[in-house]
Amino acid sequence: MPEYSVVVPVYQGEATLRSLTLQIQAFFQELGRSFEIIFVCDGGPDNSWQVIQTLRAELGADVIKAVQLSRNFGQHNALLCGFRHVCGRFIITMDEDLQHRPTDIARLLERQAEADYDVVYGKYETLQHSAFRNSTSRTMRRLLRLGIPDLHPDYSAFRLIKMEVAQHCLMMRNSYTFLDGYLTWVTNHVASVPVEHQERAVGKSAYTVGKLVAHSINIFATFSDLPIRLLSITSVVVFLLTSAYSIYVLVRKFLYNDFLSGFPSLIISIGFGVGLLLLGMGILGEYIHRINLKTTRRPNFVERQVLD
The missing domain is CATH 1.10.287 (Helix Hairpins)
Structure with a gap:
């Protein structure tokens, strides 16, 4: 059984999946720990699924698991889907666009071991988005902190989660999925550690300002009183x-x-x-x-x- 499970929601990863996979593999091999990668193909417009199938054939079914969703359900639902298939004691979630460095997983592991935290977030020292996107993201983050006071201030898509905590998240059935809101309900034994946020290797983010606003409104109505x-x-x-x-x-x-x-x-x-x-x-x-x-x-x- 692998010790670590890396769950990656995939929307437009055709050009980055191979590099990401090889970097994750190199990291855990150097660490000397067993691992698996769970790719959840979230109805994207490119050939990500074909790339995932090729990688699975090359590296083996014990290294790569893959799930193809019937349509686009969103990043957080894709992560929950991945949680259903993990075997590792610890789960690492990260994006497919190489903005999260696989080598920074070491920082998450070290921070978790300090006090056996249930969840550890990677805190971005500098966001590599446009100035407008950075500004709107900070504003949305402040509003969410106002609406959900228990939400960890450094929440991000780069996380380490204990298996049992993730399983509790699977038991929830809300009209709108916000994984970090679920984690807030499950535990307050949460920490963060600084990590690097790299520029996108290719393309642009699927999160437009309109989607971010809609995302925040849904979170407010579902998770905040x-x-x-x-x-x-x-x-x-x-x-x-x-x-x-x-x-x-x-x-x-x-x-x-x-x-x-x-x-x-x-x-x-x-x-x-x-x-x-x-x-x-x-x-x-x-x-x-x-x-x-x-x-x-x-x-x-x-x-x-x-x-x-």
């Missing part, structure tokens, strides 16, 4: 303001009687009441939608072919 708390606080503030204003109108009515009859109450009911109701219906609608997705038991991934 911040929207509901904002609604509750807003409701209390509006109630206090409208109550105070109503008392003011009532007192002024008795003292001066200089308001048009019915005008203040009409403005309050329409302006504050209808606006607050619409806001509440919008937020509750998001939650009801996700509850509906969960009750329909929509699968997070569907396996088309398994080479195990």
Whole structure:
């Protein structure tokens, strides 16, 4: 049985998979540890699956496992799929685009051994994206930290996870998968270690700004209670303001009687009441939608072919 399982979600890896595989193999051979690589082909537009099959034929079924999904289910669902097929005591997740250096796995292992951490994140010292992408990523990260206070500040796609922690993640069935949110629910025995973030070897990221925004909104609605708390606080503030204003109108009515009859109450009911109701219906609608997705038991991934 291998000691380490490297899970790699693959979307556009045709040009980088061979180099990544050979680097991972060289690292573990030098370390003298047994390993396996699980590639999960996530419905990408290139010939990644053919490359994976070739690598498996060359290196052997004991080194490379492969799963081809029926369509694109997203990075986090692809990782969960990979977790179903791992055999190692420790799981390392990394991207296929060579922005994560396989030699930095050593840093994750050393950090984990310091206190037997359940999860160790690779913390990027410098992000190798465009200035705009870096800025939006930092903003999204701050917002997610606000919405999910327990989320580790250094969370990233380059992780070391204990097998038993990953298995707990497989038991969850949410309408939207956010692996780092799952890990936050499972354990708080988490650490991080600085690693290098390299430039993409080829092509460009499939994560556009629009996808990042949609990703963050889904995370907020699924994993954070911040929207509901904002609604509750807003409701209390509006109630206090409208109550105070109503008392003011009532007192002024008795003292001066200089308001048009019915005008203040009409403005309050329409302006504050209808606006607050619409806001509440919008937020509750998001939650009801996700509850509906969960009750329909929509699968997070569907396996088309398994080479195990």
